[in-house]
Amino acid sequence: MPAEAARSRANLSGRSRAGRRRRAVAKATGVCLRTIRKWMDRYRREGLTGLHDRSSRPHRLRRPMPAATIETIERLRRHCEVVAKRSLEISLAMPLYEFLA
Template identity: 55%
Template sequence: MGIHKNAVLTPTGREILVRRVVEEGQRPMSVATAMGVSLRTARKWVSRFRSEGVPGLYNRSSRPHRSPAQTPAALAEQIAVLRRQRRTGGEIAATMGVSRATVFRILGRLGMNRLKSLEPAEPVRRYERAEPGEMIHIDIKKLDASKNPGDEGGALIQ
């Protein structure tokens, strides 16, 4: 995760904060005030340091470890089956009795949110030649007639 330029506590700053509290014995309130953070923030990092050590001071995802309210896998599979039949999100929502937002969230998670994602990828077309330079490309263009007023065709005269 990137840290913005005005961040008060980088992982190094967090380590300085917890070392002042844990090793030097300073009060969390005085360290928090000196470093420009709240007491709650200081206590959070000290607690993480005590439970996890230095690795606990680094940024981590805020995503929950589990999602108990997530749509059941059986319902998601039924939605996927209907999508493979090329049904629209609205049709699937009406058939399954769930909201369109739920249907599109599930389709996005499954990578089926666009109908073109159901199509097989078109193979790459390559031209292979036996010899290098076998197929030569020549650009032919007319030059601007205003540059050579006597030449009607616009050809370059040297």
């Protein structure tokens, strides 16, 4: 999917480079003008690789989460996975490993 998204973005920026107005390309494709400009700038600077999906995670956090909070979240996630697996086994009336075999 990421490569497909990059090709589709390249197609949009190619339409604009081919002489179609950015506003017309944005309207025809349902993508906002600001996004078309951003993709065109990235394509101009980085080529096709600049059009791949990027993480929206901040580069740095103003106030990082305390380690104790992270540990609690991870423990709860592991617990939820165990609970979800067990409830699935109960609803299937068999151990999960037998169902997946």
